[in-house]
Amino acid sequence: MDQPLIQIKNISKKFGDNHVLNGADFCIYKGEVTTVIGKSGGGKSVLLKHIIGLVEPDSGMILFQGQPVSEMKKAEKRAMRKKFSYMFQGTALFDSMTVFENIALPLMEKTSLRKKEIQQQVEEKMQQLDLNDINDKYPSQLSGGMKKRVAMARALITDPEIVLFDEPTTGLDPIRKNAVHSMISDYQKKFGFTAVVVSHEIPDVFYISQRIAMLEQGKILFEGSPDEIQKLPDSVVQNFIQGVES
Numbered sequence: 174m175d176q177p178l179i180q181i182k183n184i185s186k187k188f189g190d191n192h193v194l195n196g197a198d199f200c201i202y203k204g205e206v207t208t209v210i211g212k213s214g215g216g217k218s219v220l221l222k223h224i225i226g227l228v229e230p231d232s233g234m235i236l237f238q239g240q241p242v243s244e245m246k247k248a249e250k251r252a253m254r255k256k257f258s259y260m261f262q263g264t265a266l267f268d269s270m271t272v273f274e275n276i277a278l279p280l281m282e283k284t285s286l287r288k289k290e291i292q293q294q295v296e297e298k299m300q301q302l303d304l305n306d307i308n309d310k311y312p313s314q315l316s317g318g319m320k321k322r323v324a325m326a327r328a329l330i331t332d333p334e335i336v337l338f339d340e341p342t343t344g345l346d347p348i349r350k351n352a353v354h355s356m357i358s359d360y361q362k363k364f365g366f367t368a369v370v371v372s373h374e375i376p377d378v379f380y381i382s383q384r385i386a387m388l389e390q391g392k393i394l395f396e397g398s399p400d401e402i403q404k405l406p407d408s409v410v411q412n413f414i415q416g417v418e419s
């Protein structure tokens with residue numbers, strides 16, 4: 174197999190006495206959708222935040238294209254981060270900005286595109302995500318599902334190489350859930366991007382993922398294909414994916 178795009182090597186992280194990650198190891202490959210599953214509060218978001226450098230590990234390391242992120246120079250880190258986009262769990266939209274301004278923000282910050290080009294790209298993305306006639310609305314005026322889609326439009330507006338999605342479908346109705354999954358899948362096919370998704374949508378999310386990593390007690394208990402996890406003779410894994418209390 175090719176060299177992983179991102180390698181998480183034996184990372185541990187605690188907050189006070191709370192040992193959230195305890196030697197987590199796994200790999201993300203270019204062009205694949207990797208989904209991280211595991212119990213609520215088990216550290217999936219913390220793991221995602223390590224990937225993008227929002228949280229530093231207490232021990233262990235993260236390698237990007239074989240290079241330890243902790244050894245990168247500032248400019249290298251900046252260049253690496255430019256390739257990433259992050260869709261936060263709680264959407265993290267700016268309440269004081271309109272929908273249009275929220276989606277346009279990464280283009281304003283990361284590119285030198287003209288106003289007209291920005292307008293075109295934002296409108297195109299809004300159409301793709303079925304977000305019509307809400308340009309001038311504020312996040313507080315939207316339903317939860319719409320906010321999610323606005324956050325998704327913002328995460329995808331720069332056509333990033335790697336997108337981290339933290340529970341992109343939570344709170345959506347089944348039709349919207351399917352639409353978000355299809356969009357991740359379509360984006361992968363069209364643009365070949367790499368996605369890391371944190372999700373509780375089992376088994377739906379298996380259909381759009383090439384790799385699954387299951388986090389359990391701070392470690393990656395399983396890493397492999399959706400097919401492999403469904404056949405794995407391990408009661409902890411099977412109980413979890415079938416929603417049985419153990």
Ligand SMILES: Nc1ncnc2c1ncn2[C@@H]1O[C@H](COP(=O)(O)OP(=O)(O)OP(=O)(O)O)[C@@H](O)[C@H]1O
Pocket residue numbers: 188191193211212213214215216217218219220
């Ligand atoms: N900045 C922080 N400071 C202190 N504790 C934190 C911080 N970030 C996360 N935690 C704790 O780390 C643990 C793991 O949280 P995390 O959000 O990663 O879980 P999760 O697996 O994503 O859960 P869920 O599926 O419910 O979203 C929780 O106990 C949380 O309170």
